[in-house]
Amino acid sequence: MSSIRYAVLSLLAREPLSGYDIKQYMNNRIGPFWKVGSNQVYPELAKLEEEGLVKLQGVEQLTYRPARKLYEITDAGREALVLWTLEPGGAENVRDDFLLKAYNSWLVEPEKMKAQIAEIKKQHEKKLAVYQAKVEELAAQLDPSDRSDPLASSISVVEFGVEYERLYIAWCERLMKKL
Amino acid sequence: MSSIRYAVLSLLAREPLSGYDIKQYMNNRIGPFWKVGSNQVYPELAKLEEEGLVKLQGVEQLTYRPARKLYEITDAGREALVLWTLEPGGAENVRDDFLLKAYNSWLVEPEKMKAQIAEIKKQHEKKLAVYQAKVEELAAQLDPSDRSDPLASSISVVEFGVEYERLYIAWCERLMKKL
DNA sequence: AGCATCATGTAACTTGTTACATGATTGT
DNA sequence: ACAATCATGTAACAAGTTACATGATGCT
Structure with a gap:
């Protein structure tokens, strides 16, 4: 299930982003339908990279800042995302x-x-x-x-x-x- | 936060129930705005009892069945529930x-x-x-x-x-x- | 014969939240 | 001086999900 994995891919399918960007987007842009912490984004990106669904496009390094690692989606990633999008899933409940x-x-x-x-x-x-x-x-x-x-x-x-x-x-x- | 605690109290504020009842009610009656598993209900009931927010009203024992433990809310429990109900809380997001x-x-x-x-x-x-x-x-x-x-x-x-x-x-x- | 219901509970696992750590820069 | 922003990540904890275990009854 783990939907952040697909949330990450959904964003990367549109443009290359860093982990930090992804976090920001999720907390403002998509909805706010998702809120994520860095602890979810970074390990997930690492896993996705390992699985070949995502790859490092480049690293932007300014001396006075931590390296900014830009990721892009791969063909396999896009395929996985489409598959998930078309996967049947049940109606969820509200929980407020x-x-x-x-x-x-x-x-x-x-x-x-x-x-x-x-x-x-x-x-x-x-x-x-x-x-x-x-x-x-x-x-x-x-x-x-x-x-x-x-x-x-x-x-x-x-x-x-x-x-x-x-x-x-x-x-x-x-x-x-x-x- | 742990809202099941208050979901349990909310139901017991209306009528005495067993853990099994509570589980059923949550999965059908309240909304379905909550789904809970037995693993959440039973330990929570035990904790609530320990804290004096809930107490055992009686045990219905049919020979061929596990004992049915009926719980009722206490005054302290009702008070805690009212307090929580009036507690400020932020608007939540959808996450579907x-x-x-x-x-x-x-x-x-x-x-x-x-x-x-x-x-x-x-x-x-x-x-x-x-x-x-x-x-x-x-x-x-x-x-x-x-x-x-x-x-x-x-x-x-x-x-x-x-x-x-x-x-x-x-x-x-x-x-x-x-x- | 096999599955659903009643009724309690535990165990293992996956998610999600909060807080921490680093460290320069920019804004108040 | 102090907080926020950028940017990565880890650690500790809380909450939620799925599956298991027991065991009789009743329905198909």
């Missing part, structure tokens, strides 16, 4: 702590619960704004004549984020009204 | 493998991708049906005169599930059209 908290609304004073809901609503509004900006940014760069522009896929994914946050916010509002 | 697969749409043949999308769309439709049935079932039992009926909270959570699945399905449809 706040839903569990909402499940306990009946136990707490309505006023306190409302404050709690308002707070996470605010956070989702922030996320929504980020995703919306990202969609616009990507849409501006998109080449509509290109049938297989990676950007189109990126946009779809971020749009999911936009819709998800909208749903979340609307749900929070309804929750508050009910209390 | 299929989104990552969608991110790679541009790499694969549109026809194959469409089949893939259709498949997981079907799965989400199944989930939607389950959640909808659950909402109706709960709504029928709800006592509208009771201002703090736990069922109201349950319904809100499952409604989130309904809306989420609808969003997912609509998104899949749009994805397919774009390819």
